[in-house]
Amino acid sequence: MTNQEKAQQLEQWDRCAFFHPSTHLADFAHGKAPERIVNSGSGVYITDSNGNKLLDAFAGLYCVNTGYGQQKIIDAICKQAQELAYYHAYVGHGTEASITLSKMIIDRAPDNMSKVYYGMSGSDANETNIKIIWYYNNVLGRPEKKKIISRWRGYHGSGLMTGSLTGLELFHNQFDLPLSQVIHTDAPYYFHRKDCNQSEAAFSAECADNLEQLILKEGADTIAAFIGEPALGTGGLVPPPKGYWQAIQAVLDKYDILLIADEVISGFGRLGAMFGSDLYGMKPDIITSAKGLTSAYAPLSASIVSDKIWQVLEDGTTKLGAFGHGWTYSAHPIGAAAGVASLELVDELNLVDNANVRGQSLLNKLKTAIGSHKNVGDIRGQGLLCAIEFVADKNSRTLFNPIGQHGPKVAAAMLARHVIGRAMPQGDIIGIAPPLIISEAEIDTVVSAITAAVSEVFGD
Numbered sequence: 282m283t284n285q286e287k288a289q290q291l292e293q294w295d296r297c298a299f300f301h302p303s304t305h306l307a308d309f310a311h312g313k314a315p316e317r318i319v320n321s322g323s324g325v326y327i328t329d330s331n332g333n334k335l336l337d338a339f340a341g342l343y344c345v346n347t348g349y350g351q352q353k354i355i356d357a358i359c360k361q362a363q364e365l366a367y368y369h370a371y372v373g374h375g376t377e378a379s380i381t382l383s384k385m386i387i388d389r390a391p392d393n394m395s396k397v398y399y400g401m402s403g404s405d406a407n408e409t410n411i412k413i414i415w416y417y418n419n420v421l422g423r424p425e426k427k428k429i430i431s432r433w434r435g436y437h438g439s440g441l442m443t444g445s446l447t448g449l450e451l452f453h454n455q456f457d458l459p460l461s462q463v464i465h466t467d468a469p470y471y472f473h474r475k476d477c478n479q480s481e482a483a484f485s486a487e488c489a490d491n492l493e494q495l496i497l498k499e500g501a502d503t504i505a506a507f508i509g510e511p512a513l514g515t516g517g518l519v520p521p522p523k524g525y526w527q528a529i530q531a532v533l534d535k536y537d538i539l540l541i542a543d544e545v546i547s548g549f550g551r552l553g554a555m556f557g558s559d560l561y562g563m564k565p566d567i568i569t570s571a572k573g574l575t576s577a578y579a580p581l582s583a584s585i586v587s588d589k590i591w592q593v594l595e596d597g598t599t600k601l602g603a604f605g606h607g608w609t610y611s612a613h614p615i616g617a618a619a620g621v622a623s624l625e626l627v628d629e630l631n632l633v634d635n636a637n638v639r640g641q642s643l644l645n646k647l648k649t650a651i652g653s654h655k656n657v658g659d660i661r662g663q664g665l666l667c668a669i670e671f672v673a674d675k676n677s678r679t680l681f682n683p684i685g686q687h688g689p690k691v692a693a694a695m696l697a698r699h700v701i702g703r704a705m706p707q708g709d710i711i712g713i714a715p716p717l718i719i720s721e722a723e724i725d726t727v728v729s730a731i732t733a734a735v736s737e738v739f740g741d
């Protein structure tokens with residue numbers, strides 16, 4: 282079979298047998314949406330089956346933090362697969378990798394964190410977190426305190442509970458979500474404020490005030506927890522406005538509501554700090570981690586629980602017996618080995634600092650190149666999580682109507698220049714979140730591609 286025949290066969294199998302996530306199913310099945318077969322990766326680049334070498338400025342799904350082809354992680358995975366590809370973690374079983382990784386995570390996490398529970402994805406980690414919190418309140422004799430508050434435009438996964446926590450329409454519509462235990466509050470999206478003259482601090486105070494009104498309306502003794510990403514991720518890539526987390530934290534403390542910091546994107550360096558919680562002064566009771574934990578070389582997630590939560594869980598098992606929650610693949614040895622090697626690389630390659638330095642440079646260069654363009658409404662970011670939001674009118678910050686048509690066009694124009702950016706949902710927003718190893722020369726390549734793509738789509 283020639284290479285061309287093989288490629289045609291793969292495309293046919295892909296379209297007739299593969300149910301792709303987050304994809305327009307009809308367009309894909311009927312050949313109207315493009316497919317891409319990805320063959321290899323090295324550094325910040327991937328290569329597809331047509332031989333295109335693409336600079337992946339979104340690190341897969343903001344997860345390949347140490348970049349592609351890192352020999353240290355590959356070796357750790359191979360060694361683990363040879364020695365012991367699998368054993369479970371039930372009833373006190375561990376491996377050198379899973380035990381070592383637990384210690385490494387606790388050493389890097391905020392001070393009050395105590396233990397790590399492992400899963401395979403950010404979604405299952407957040408499902409675990411909600412179960413932990415319900416169990417916690419039951420053990421404390423507060424069975425009514427169960428509702429979870431999340432934010433519109435938050436992203437916390439695609440499961441039944443986590444899809445409910447996610448505050449994006451696409452993840453609710455026709456799926457009978459959100460579930461009744463979940464309520465949503467304001468997105469901390471300063472660029473979308475109604476009043477042009479409102480300061481960031483005043484906007485944060487308004488978000489906190491609206492949260493307090495919601496808690497009072499529902500009854501504080503019915504609200505268990507608040508979940509939020511330190512900086513909004515998939516819902517727009519928005520760093521919090523000044524004073525936001527301090528104002529929210531004060532309301533949560535006042536009504537004895539737990540905080541889950543969803544650090545699936547931000548954990549282990551992406552924001553230029555080991556954890557976003559440290560950066561923004563959040564005091565979480567549970568931290569969710571996945572993606573950067575293994576740089577996505579193997580699926581692994583972590584629910585990192587504080588000592589306060591842990592003490593109650595211990596009491597619970599003293600009264601009730603073993604903690605009845607587990608996955609076959611909890612603490613999978615290959616994931617754990619990838620995690621140990623990846624976190625070592627984050628230190629060895631100084632990636633937290635690199636995220637800071639390169640992220641600042643990316644923002645500065647973008648602002649210089651396209652900041653004054655008539656359709657560029659906002660350029661924002663923290664570390665290597667950056668967004669460009671396009672508008673119909675710059676002065677009034679008027680969004681396009683309908684929204685969501687221009688972001689994909691810019692992403693396509695970037696791709697034509699061999700740079701991958703992500704058109705974010707529910708907006709005209711390009712997300713840039715490259716591997717944290719990105720060099721200054723590669724930042725320049727990304728900025729040039731964006732600049733050219735913006736003038737192609739919108740004119741000069």
Ligand code: PLP
Binds near residue numbers: 342401407510544
């Ligand atoms: N939480 C956040 C903040 C995320 O960004 C994501 C995925 O993008 C998730 C949770 C869900 O993770 P997964 O896709 O691994 O289930």
